[in-house]
Amino acid sequence: MIAFLVVGAAALAAAIGVITARSAVHSVLWLIVHLCSLAVLYMTLRAQFLGLVQILIYAGAVMVLFLFVIGLLSAQQGGAPVPRAQLPRQVGFAIFAAVVVAGAVILAALFGAFQAAAPSLPAGFGGVTAFGTVLFSTYLLPFEATAMALLTAIVAVVALGAGHDEPARPAGLPVREAEPEAHASIDVSHAEHRSELAARGGQR
Amino acid sequence: MEKYLDILVFTLAGAAFPLIAVGGGLILRRRYPDVEKERAYESGELPIGDARIPFHISYYVFALVFLVFDIESVFLYPWAVIYLHLNHVLAFLEIVVFVGILLAGWLYAWKKKVLSWM
Amino acid sequence: MNILLAAALKVVGVLVFVMANAFMLIWLERKVSGYIQRRYGPLRVGGPAGIYQSAADILKLLAKEDFMPGGADRWLWLLAPVVSMVPAVLVYLVLPIGRTFTLQDLGVGLVFFSSVTSFTLLAIFMAGWGSNNKYSLLGAMRAGAQLFSYEVPLILSTIGVVLIAGSLRLQTIVAAQTQHGWFFFEQIVGFIVFFIASIAELNRTPFDLAEGESEIIAGYHTEYSGMRWAMFMLAEYSNLFTSSALGVALFFGGWHGPWLPGWVWFLLKTYIVVFVGMWIRWTLPRIRIDQLLDLGWKFLLPVSVANILGTALVLMVR
Numbered sequence: 001m002i003a004f005l006v007v008g009a010a011a012l013a014a015a016i017g018v019i020t021a022r023s024a025v026h027s028v029l030w031l032i033v034h035l036c037s038l039a040v041l042y043m044t045l046r047a048q049f050l051g052l053v054q055i056l057i058y059a060g061a062v063m064v065l066f067l068f069v070i071g072l073l074s075a076q077q078g079g080a081p082v083p084r085a086q087l088p089r090q091v092g093f094a095i096f097a098a099v100v101v102a103g104a105v106i107l108a109a110l111f112g113a114f115q116a117a118a119p120s121l122p123a124g125f126g127g128v129t130a131f132g133t134v135l136f137s138t139y140l141l142p143f144e145a146t147a148m149a150l151l152t153a154i155v156a157v158v159a160l161g162a163g164h165d166e167p168a169r170p171a172g173l174p175v176r177e178a179e180p181e182a183h184a185s186i187d188v189s190h191a192e193h194r195s196e197l198a199a200r201g202g203q204r
Numbered sequence: 205m206e207k208y209l210d211i212l213v214f215t216l217a218g219a220a221f222p223l224i225a226v227g228g229g230l231i232l233r234r235r236y237p238d239v240e241k242e243r244a245y246e247s248g249e250l251p252i253g254d255a256r257i258p259f260h261i262s263y264y265v266f267a268l269v270f271l272v273f274d275i276e277s278v279f280l281y282p283w284a285v286i287y288l289h290l291n292h293v294l295a296f297l298e299i300v301v302f303v304g305i306l307l308a309g310w311l312y313a314w315k316k317k318v319l320s321w322m
Numbered sequence: 323m324n325i326l327l328a329a330a331l332k333v334v335g336v337l338v339f340v341m342a343n344a345f346m347l348i349w350l351e352r353k354v355s356g357y358i359q360r361r362y363g364p365l366r367v368g369g370p371a372g373i374y375q376s377a378a379d380i381l382k383l384l385a386k387e388d389f390m391p392g393g394a395d396r397w398l399w400l401l402a403p404v405v406s407m408v409p410a411v412l413v414y415l416v417l418p419i420g421r422t423f424t425l426q427d428l429g430v431g432l433v434f435f436s437s438v439t440s441f442t443l444l445a446i447f448m449a450g451w452g453s454n455n456k457y458s459l460l461g462a463m464r465a466g467a468q469l470f471s472y473e474v475p476l477i478l479s480t481i482g483v484v485l486i487a488g489s490l491r492l493q494t495i496v497a498a499q500t501q502h503g504w505f506f507f508e509q510i511v512g513f514i515v516f517f518i519a520s521i522a523e524l525n526r527t528p529f530d531l532a533e534g535e536s537e538i539i540a541g542y543h544t545e546y547s548g549m550r551w552a553m554f555m556l557a558e559y560s561n562l563f564t565s566s567a568l569g570v571a572l573f574f575g576g577w578h579g580p581w582l583p584g585w586v587w588f589l590l591k592t593y594i595v596v597f598v599g600m601w602i603r604w605t606l607p608r609i610r611i612d613q614l615l616d617l618g619w620k621f622l623l624p625v626s627v628a629n630i631l632g633t634a635l636v637l638m639v640r
Binding site (some may be wrong): 209215217223224225234236244256258263267284295314 | 385389411635
């Protein structure tokens, strides 16, 4: 119970950090703290495997993907702080939504919605063996459906990346020949340079 | 409970160690701040433009493909653990279908040259 | 209270080992590079077997001026060494050091290992982004692409072992090898994939694109000096030890061996694997990024998947 309160508070604090952080990268780091707290919460619910997988997938993969996206899109603004009160009206809505959700949860708790929890759990609950046994018998179809969902993701990646001979260049960045600043985009200009060479040599 | 305590203590100690190590050298260390020292290193030249340059989309594409296969590999852990306890033929077919679907996607990405650099 | 004391003792032991291990491995790395590449320096420094060099290094790192690059993202820059150190220390928990000696034998030890080490990339990215330096950011992005490409083969290469042992608990996996024979012989494909992928995960030559000094100065830690830089190095050498140790536990029977006590065998085997890694590092040149990605995605990935399916098929027939 104490662990739950401490970790829950940490998760909440990190979530607040996500929305109040002034730079996108800091937001992502707060989100990582938040997801790790969630992982610990899973572990306190005896779902060890799920907790570790949460860290592996979310903190290790999804969040780094987010960081890459920031590197891809908002490179120019990513480091610079954004003024705090950019969306003043959202604050009101957010507080309203938070109050509604909190009220709903408290009401549900008052009317005993959560008291039906199983008092005793089977041995090995939440362990990888129990998890696997259920996954590969009862939930076999959803499991295979996951493969289809992941396949869709790959197809989407292909759709995104197939035309990537053209380097992605965010609007507002100087064109290569124009200014000395363009020296900065070493990796970006690579493909361009190559096609330029090809055009000159008349091959490819 | 004991194992979580161990993990917690190790995390805290691992975080404290760099702080102690950096603090430990304070007595031996002198500080002469200088504008030149604090300038970002760019092979001795003055830094040009912003260091946070936009990157090629390839990095992002690889990150996405990685994510898909990372999820796949996580699903293989429980399967591998209980494989010997399941009906072998059935379990094998289950995973062949699962991996097969993803390998089809992998092959598609390869043929579309998404898995090639630039 | 007793559990807390035990945990504190464990972590102090691990930290002392991390430092002693780095001290020794850096010395070894210099010697190996000296003998392999006929470097005069490392073979002629003072003290018994040139040990003064390492001592002088530590003193220099402690005394070195400590400054933050201008325009750095303060918190990212300060926290990156911390984030790189935490997983390096945490993974010692699950290593099966002796027959009955593991600091904390988790039931999901192998998953614990891979999920904790996935934070390394985060540390690299924080350092790269926080430094406000083009080389740092280039190094971090390269490290990202590289670690992404090799983490999947790394995980998949261990699945074959899990299939035979039927457990993710490292102590059980080692125990299975005492009866069954070392998994290296049956899982040789898995081991080769594991070894290549773990060298790549450690950012060591021939996969040191993230810090290739002839291209991008020092990659993500260009702007770090003194003890902060030393933390990255310490974590790197610690990771070199732990990932070799994981390889030993999975493929070479861990503590299993005749006559000597288990932990001696474990250390001996681990240092042999570390030595082979160094041997590779000082023999091969750095590869290009397109070669790196091709090796990961078009060779190691299908090979490791084939290894899993093949292993499962053999187990089914048997």
